[in-house]
Amino acid sequence: MNEHKIVTRQEWLAARLKLLKEEKELTRRSDELAQKRQQLPWVRIDKEYQFETERGKGSLRDLFQGRSQLMVYHFMFGPDYEAGCPSCSAIADGFEGVVKHLGNHDVTLCAVSRAPLPKLQEYKQRMGWTFPWASSFGGDFNRDFNVWFTEEQQLKGTIEYNYRREPEMVWRKGKEGGGSGAEAEFAAMCGTDVPTYHRDRPGLSTFVMKDGKIYHAYSTYSRGLDGIWSMYQWLDRAPKGRNEEEGVWWRRHDEY
Structure with a gap:
């Protein structure tokens, strides 16, 4: 400073x-x-996506919970993770206070991850959260909305994320596990290696239901999520700002 x-x-x-x-x-x-x-114009969703929820098996329509608008936070928690992404966890800490307010405005907020539901429920209990969280395990939802990619895409450099083509992950060709610094630390915090950790990505997608039909309205990724990361909004108004240190400078709220 x-x-x-x-x-x-x-x-x-x-x-x-x-x-x-x-x-x-x-x-x-x-x-x-x-x-x-x-x-923005809307895109009609005709594909039948299936999820595992606390209420049982459900469709994308079921995630609306009777409301006309749905906001899905694409939470980084792959099937091979042992715990949710620390960054996504910090963002999700801000969901608790707004879920009911959004519901009053005809909006349902739901997190969706690829990990099986039991893993999500265990982690949700650990974090003390109550917002809806569905598993898309085994389905195409995360792939279709550009928040999950294959190892082949990593190796060939064909990942399209945040509306641009990413460069080939050169670290993947090196020592197994790859990565360094914050990337490696986040992967370790999730109980996996860097390539596996990096195949899942964060994002926010919104949907609307009209005349019984579902439409995709908006998606944002990466730094586009800063606006819903409430910790950032507070720190940006603090005297020292984010006061970012090298590497990972935040933890899950039960790890400080």
């Missing part, structure tokens, strides 16, 4: 008002983008 100037209250107020002007511009721009996001 750089040394900060120490100023008078009047000087601080002048600097704050200058920043406030920029903050208001950003807020107005964010409102405009929200409107454009809601004006």
Whole structure:
């Protein structure tokens, strides 16, 4: 952190008002983008996706829970993981307080992961969460919405994530397990190796039901999720910001 100037209250107020002007511009721009996001065209979903839920087997329609809008958080928890992704876990910590508010606005929020339901339920209990979490184990849902990729795609460099082609994962050709730094630490925290960890990805997809038909409305990935990562929103307003350290600087909430 750089040394900060120490100023008078009047000087601080002048600097704050200058920043406030920029903050208001950003807020107005964010409102405009929200409107454009809601004006995106829809794509009809005809495929019959199946999930395992706490209520039993269900379809994508069942995930709506009788509401007209569905928001799916693509939670990184593959079948070979022993625990959920720490980053996704930090994001999901913010779901608890908003699920009921969203429901009041005709929106269901549900997490979906590829791990079998018993693994998800055990981890959910550990974390103390109550939001809906469904398993897409064995289905095409994660693949079709670009949050799961095969080992072959990794090796050939044919992964399309966050609306762009990724470069070939050169580390995969090296020592088995590969990876370094934060990537390797996250994989270890999930009880798997880096290539396996990296085949699942985070994202948010939204759906709408109209006249009995389901439509895909929006998806965002990677840094597009920063806005729903409540920890970031708080830290960005703290005096030292995110104060990011090298490597993994956060843990699951029961590991601090």
